[in-house]
Amino acid sequence: MDTGIKIFSFNGKMKVLHLSWMAFFITFVVWFNFAPLLGVVQETLGLTAAEIKTLLILNVALTIPARVIIGMLTDRFGPRLTYAVLLAVFSLPCFAFAFAQNFETAALARFLLGGIGAGFVIGIRMVSEWFPANELGTAEGIYGGWGNFGSAAAAMSLPAITLLIGGPEAWRYAVALTGALSLVFSVIWYLNVTDTPKGSTYFKPKKSGAMEVTSKGDLLFLLVMKLPMYGALALLTWKLSPNGVALLSETVTWVAYAGLVLLYLLEAAKTIEINKGLFSADVPEMHRYPFKQVAVLNVLYFATFGSELAVVSMLPLFFAETFNLDMVYAGLLASAYAFMNLASRPGGGWLSDKFGRKKTLIILTAGLALGYGLMAMIDSSWPLFLAVAAAMACSFFVQAGEGAVFATVPLIKRRLTGQIAGMTGAYGNVGAVVYLTALSMVSYQAFFLIIAATALVGLAALFLLEEPKGHMAEVKEDGSVELINVG
Structure with a gap:
């Protein structure tokens, strides 16, 4: 074995x-x-x-x-x-x-x-x-x-x-x-x-083209959770418009907005078509999964990976401006934040295996909120080594949180794991777009506080998460049911 x-x-x-x-x-x-x-x-x-x-x-x-x-x-x-x-x-x-x-x-x-x-x-x-x-x-x-x-x-x-x-x-x-x-x-x-x-057995979705859900309420929830992804693409379009870097003309910008609305409507129609069986019969209890599990993990990855992408982009400049440093030196100091990934993310996954998915996520998300609250307090009066230490401590909670999120993703529904991971991963990029857009409008301190506030939203959402336990059921090609242990 x-x-x-x-x-x-x-x-x-x-x-x-x-x-x-x-x-x-x-x-x-x-x-x-x-x-x-x-x-x-x-x-x-x-x-x-x-x-x-x-x-x-x-x-x-x-x-x-x-x-x-x-x-x-x-x-x-x-x-x-x-x-x-x-x-x-x-x-x-x-x-x-x-x-x-x-x-x-x-x-x-x-x-x-x-x-x-x-x-x-x-x-x-x-x-x-x-x-x-x-x-x-x-x-x-x-x-x-x-x-x-x-x-x-x-x-x-x-x-x-x-x-x-x-x-x-x-x-x-x-x-x-x-x-x-x-x-x-x-x-x-x-x-x-x-x-x-x-x-x-490699279990595949029964239908392709959109995510399957197992109740009518979850179908509505899925359609709502798709909106922020289109919102982020609209934000990117706005950044490229005459109001941003002016790569797109006014006309092209409005065509892009209209295209995003049309794409959402088409995707919504496809999602409803894939899940139309929900309107004629209930899914047997053993084959159900609560979509709220996916939604909570989406919000958490928005705050964790979203903030990592955003902070990695701005941290060298933040150190350079706050402490009047050469950009090369500031970049080297800021790289400590990314270096934490080698141990932090596996550490978050290990903690999840050892102490439970939900408990680990609660502790790490609370630490993340406190970490960004601390970073919002950094100014030129701080000793430089203390500012770098605060960034690295915050980085641990961010990346360990990412590890804990994806320790849970594969335990929701095996045959949909790619799609669930895809949606949760996309929410990380949505977070980065939102945070970087906010950074272009507010001070560094306000930027860190915005991330801390969204982490608190994630912390509140976490209380809706159900600890994965027992088994999930998947149907083999011969019609027999396989029970997969989830903890």
């Missing part, structure tokens, strides 16, 4: 875990290969400050819908094929960005590259197939934490690679190298993993 998590093993489920975090790591290297080279890209392509800001916005725009769509594809076709295709396909816009000669090509490539940020949800389903409930939080935490470190690895390695190659065009080869890595690993991944351990 293959029990326990043996970090230095590369056999069985551990081989799958290691290959999963490596795939996720590569997606984040590719997704964040622009920020560390921002200055030299601006110089080579002759971009304005507004155009650079636009590229940063476009880099995250597609990730919100992509996570939902990739979640559906993962449940339908399995993580082995889905991750391989994603890594190969998104190497193409990476190459396009590397050799872009103008702003328009670079903008389109960065927009498309936002889709690679959806890779995260594929591994969540893969890991849940290979690890039992009592090890799942730790395994998902390792997957998320070590994979997430890809953004920090890109920041540390790509400038060095650019310098090593040398010359004004060297950044292009550094970026292209990340695309080549993604392309090569897509083959390694496909040849070395299977969707499930030998003899296990």
